[in-house]
Amino acid sequence: MKRTIILTVMLLVIGRINAQITTSLTVSQPSATLSEWSANNSTIIYIADKSGAVGPQQVIIKTEMKTLDGEIVATKDLARSQVYTLAAGTRIFYAKDVVPLDVMTFAGSYQNSLIKTGQLPAGTYQLSVQLVEPGTFMPLTPVLLRTFNLTASQLPYLIMPVNNDSLNAKAAETAIIFRWTPLIPQAQVQPYYRLQVFQILPFQQPLQALRGNQPVLDQLLRGQTQYIWRSQLPFATDTTARKFIWTIQTLNANQQPYIQTTGNGESRSEPFIFFIN
Numbered sequence: 001m002k003r004t005i006i007l008t009v010m011l012l013v014i015g016r017i018n019a020q021i022t023t024s025l026t027v028s029q030p031s032a033t034l035s036e037w038s039a040n041n042s043t044i045i046y047i048a049d050k051s052g053a054v055g056p057q058q059v060i061i062k063t064e065m066k067t068l069d070g071e072i073v074a075t076k077d078l079a080r081s082q083v084y085t086l087a088a089g090t091r092i093f094y095a096k097d098v099v100p101l102d103v104m105t106f107a108g109s110y111q112n113s114l115i116k117t118g119q120l121p122a123g124t125y126q127l128s129v130q131l132v133e134p135g136t137f138m139p140l141t142p143v144l145l146r147t148f149n150l151t152a153s154q155l156p157y158l159i160m161p162v163n164n165d166s167l168n169a170k171a172a173e174t175a176i177i178f179r180w181t182p183l184i185p186q187a188q189v190q191p192y193y194r195l196q197v198f199q200i201l202p203f204q205q206p207l208q209a210l211r212g213n214q215p216v217l218d219q220l221l222r223g224q225t226q227y228i229w230r231s232q233l234p235f236a237t238d239t240t241a242r243k244f245i246w247t248i249q250t251l252n253a254n255q256q257p258y259i260q261t262t263g264n265g266e267s268r269s270e271p272f273i274f275f276i277n
Contacts, residue, residue: 021057022141025127025129027146027148028043030044032119032120032152034099038094040189045092045094046129047092048093049091050091052088056085062130067126068126073107073110074106074107074110076100098129124149124150125150126146127145153183155248155250155268156182158270161246162272163274164274165275173232174230180269187252190253191258194218194219194220197246198244216244220255241276243274245272246272249266250269
């Protein structure tokens, strides 16, 4: 019996030696919005290089995410993780393989942040990755650690027309130029900017117009931070000044609010007012 056990152990050891796997891990400027990680293959690159005479080998990627002081942020549910088969040679894995959101379990406050905003809080994190055996989850490779920073997103700030600006009526009939700053930091997937302009009626407060009126301009732009509005409205014939409020709403690739809990919950910039005299 002892001889059988010893022989089995020796075969396992020899098998591991003959099927050596070396790995490397790169983490490059990830977005605080986790759903964007899988859209850019350069976010996480995990390379497994298998050598030796043993045939194909099944593996699971074990992943953990922590803060620098060791607080657990997320762990991968290995029981529900995809099993990969490594043949001789090099296999490259990306964020969708290393951090698949459908099998990642996030700790309390981080889970709440993801539900509300789709983002992790700004800060410094550490990602640990290794290959393990399916079923037993015995390690096949050393743990690789990489540190990365997440920066809080800053929504666009309106530039032109400036707040409470007065525009010449004749010029405004031809063109009104709107400008704003881009989303910071730059998203891995170009955001949509929704430019909306509302007229403020004489009996209204500006935010009432923003909330209750139909926009006189509603333009969706992909990645652009300037728009020229050629309204062709008869401003020059008005006997009184017209008053408008404008704002930029930032949307993700699915045209949903980029940060759902910022300000009014719709990822809108702080609105500006302008007049046409």
